[in-house]
Amino acid sequence: MEHEERRASGRGGDPAPAASAAPAARSARRRLRWRSLAALSGVVSAGVFLAAAELVALVVARDGSPILAVGSFVIDIVPQWAKEFAIEVFGEYDKIALLGGLGLAVLVASAIAGVLQFVKPPLGAIALGLAGALSLAAVVTRTGATAFAWLPPLVGSAAGIVVLVLLARRLRAWHGSAVANDDVAGSAVPPDPGERAKAGRPAASVDRRGFFVLAGIAAASALVVGVGSGVVRAATSSIAAIRKALKLPAPNSIVTVPDGAELDIPGLTPLYTPNADFYRVDTALTVPSVDPATWRLVVDGMVGERVELTFDDLVAMGLDEYSITLTCVSNEVGGDLLGTAKWLGVPVRDVLAKASPGADADMVLSRSVDGFTASTPLASLTDDGLDAILAVAMNGEPLPLEHGFPVRMVVPGLYGYVSATKWITELKVTRFDAEEAYWTPRGYSAKAPIKLSSRIDTPRLDKAVAPGTTVIAGVAWAQTVGIDHVEVKIDDADWQRATLSNPVNADTWVQWFLEWEATSGSHNVTVRATDRDGNLQVEERAPIAPDGSTGWQRRLVQVS
Numbered sequence: 001m002e003h004e005e006r007r008a009s010g011r012g013g014d015p016a017p018a019a020s021a022a023p024a025a026r027s028a029r030r031r032l033r034w035r036s037l038a039a040l041s042g043v044v045s046a047g048v049f050l051a052a053a054e055l056v057a058l059v060v061a062r063d064g065s066p067i068l069a070v071g072s073f074v075i076d077i078v079p080q081w082a083k084e085f086a087i088e089v090f091g092e093y094d095k096i097a098l099l100g101g102l103g104l105a106v107l108v109a110s111a112i113a114g115v116l117q118f119v120k121p122p123l124g125a126i127a128l129g130l131a132g133a134l135s136l137a138a139v140v141t142r143t144g145a146t147a148f149a150w151l152p153p154l155v156g157s158a159a160g161i162v163v164l165v166l167l168a169r170r171l172r173a174w175h176g177s178a179v180a181n182d183d184v185a186g187s188a189v190p191p192d193p194g195e196r197a198k199a200g201r202p203a204a205s206v207d208r209r210g211f212f213v214l215a216g217i218a219a220a221s222a223l224v225v226g227v228g229s230g231v232v233r234a235a236t237s238s239i240a241a242i243r244k245a246l247k248l249p250a251p252n253s254i255v256t257v258p259d260g261a262e263l264d265i266p267g268l269t270p271l272y273t274p275n276a277d278f279y280r281v282d283t284a285l286t287v288p289s290v291d292p293a294t295w296r297l298v299v300d301g302m303v304g305e306r307v308e309l310t311f312d313d314l315v316a317m318g319l320d321e322y323s324i325t326l327t328c329v330s331n332e333v334g335g336d337l338l339g340t341a342k343w344l345g346v347p348v349r350d351v352l353a354k355a356s357p358g359a360d361a362d363m364v365l366s367r368s369v370d371g372f373t374a375s376t377p378l379a380s381l382t383d384d385g386l387d388a389i390l391a392v393a394m395n396g397e398p399l400p401l402e403h404g405f406p407v408r409m410v411v412p413g414l415y416g417y418v419s420a421t422k423w424i425t426e427l428k429v430t431r432f433d434a435e436e437a438y439w440t441p442r443g444y445s446a447k448a449p450i451k452l453s454s455r456i457d458t459p460r461l462d463k464a465v466a467p468g469t470t471v472i473a474g475v476a477w478a479q480t481v482g483i484d485h486v487e488v489k490i491d492d493a494d495w496q497r498a499t500l501s502n503p504v505n506a507d508t509w510v511q512w513f514l515e516w517e518a519t520s521g522s523h524n525v526t527v528r529a530t531d532r533d534g535n536l537q538v539e540e541r542a543p544i545a546p547d548g549s550t551g552w553q554r555r556l557v558q559v560s
């Protein structure tokens with residue numbers, strides 16, 4: 001009893017017995033204490049409000065989230081100078097700063113509502129109802145508000161008001177019993193249970209527990225529901241989820257892989273590179289998030305008519321499947337910055353034709369959402385014999401996010417940096433003497449056809465082979481032309497022709513192999529390819545800059 005009374009009147013470091021000194025200061029401290037608890041009940045109620053609204057929004061109408069609606073509303077009304085100031089002070093954290101500021105405002109307002117409900121009910125509940133009405137207005141006035149968008153703020157404010165009313169009631173009960181007990185204690189007469197029963201007051205400890213239990217349950221549920229809804233929302237509204245749910249129409253044609261196109265040799269690169277193993281090269285710090293629903297492709301520049309396509313427009317042009325080996329200019333001799341996929345897409349020439357490119361144009365500058373650009377000769381995109389495409393799928397699934405979702409360009413025979421723009425948004429018809437692409441001022445050629453090359457996959461340098469029959473195998477590529485033959489030389493012996501896999505097409509690499517009677521010791525294995533135009537792979541070594549490496553790969557093989 002004594003113990004309870006002292007707690008209720010605040011322990012704030014006052015060593016003096018309760019009634020002895022400075023009664024005014026003591027009562028001020030007490031008032032502050034009760035008001036803090038009232039403020040707490042307001043904050044908890046606001047938490048319940050927001051969490052309940054987020055849960056309902058998640059289930060019935062995502063755009064009904066009061067947090068998002070009010071946040072967007074504030075972003076819309078903030079004047080330009082304030083935005084600039086925020087960007088100057090907070091940099092890229094300006095939106096986080098805005099949300100933080102908004103959160104602080106909600107905290108203060110809900111604390112005030114809590115105090116009001118405690119001091120002058122039902123003022124706090126009315127204030128919360130007002131906040132509900134305001135957020136409801138923010139929700140339903142947003143452009144494109146859906147049919148049930150009003151439900152989340154309504155349910156949220158109802159839940160918040162109920163919790164606030166209950167908490168304030170318990171707090172007042174506790175306050176009442178504490179004051180009554182205080183009076184009894186203050187009379188310096190040992191409290192008598194009989195007297196208390198007469199006054200009809202339960203122990204303050206009971207009311208206190210009632211308040212904290214309810215506040216605790218409400219706060220914990222708000223936290224769990226709020227954080228849970230946020231996590232589920234983030235996980236399911238992410239571009240990854242949109243990609244997963246995306247259904248592409250059936251293609252008009254698919255790639256036919258002829259018999260013998262894929263050799264079954266351990267250690268040999270597969271004909272088609274699984275998406276998960278496909279090399280990735282780009283300048284993007286974080287993978288761009290592009291929603292196909294809002295994606296647009298603009299064809300402009302030197303055109304008869306500017307054209308804008310949606311994802312559905314593009315896909316409705318009809319999809320076909322193409323087998324193309326993509327290669328990076330940074331691929332060193334023997335390197336692995338290349339891969340082959342079956343791409344589903346639309347010919348770039350069909351898209352360009354809609355815009356009627358001007359006769360003087362000789363280049364298309366393709367641009368990504370993140371600002372990357374590539375310069376591709378117009379002829380490489382419009383030539384009837386070339387399968388330059390805007391691709392939407394890779395090996396049977398929508399483009400992986402890191403490979404350009406939802407749309408990228410793929411051009412057979414050109415290095416990726418001058419053709420394979422991922423997350424593409426614009427095709428600007430222009431001239432090489434008028435525009436430069438991303439890598440051009442950085443030491444790479446404006447035009448860069450892929451160089452004919454070949455690679456040894458097995459045996460490997462780091463794995464000794466046993467003497468006897470050994471298979472030497474690898475891949476060779478000469479996109480748009482095709483490989484005619486591959487030759488292998490062991491030490492200083494004569495060149496021997498390797499056996500090739502059955503080619504899928506000229507744009508796809510071929511696999512090759514040669515059986516070799518390996519003898520103990522170390523041996524040099526060298527490979528070179530010749531394309532169907534009769535060009536022999538260049539022997540002389542060249543670095544990757546400015547337009548791709550050259551040289552014959554020579555590998556040291558240990559036989560023991």
Ligand SMILES: Nc1nc2c(c(=O)[nH]1)N[C@H]1C(S)=C(S)[C@@H](COP(=O)(O)O)O[C@H]1N2
Pocket residue numbers: 278279280281282283284326327328329368369370372402403404415416417420421422423
């Ligand atoms: N938006 C964008 N697209 C890009 C690049 C880039 O940096 N940004 N890099 C290009 C380069 S250099 C290559 S080799 C290919 C690689 O494609 P991948 O990552 O799908 O293998 O993408 C090309 N497209």
Ligand SMILES: [Mo]
Pocket residue numbers: 281327328329330415416417
């Ligand atoms: Mo590249």
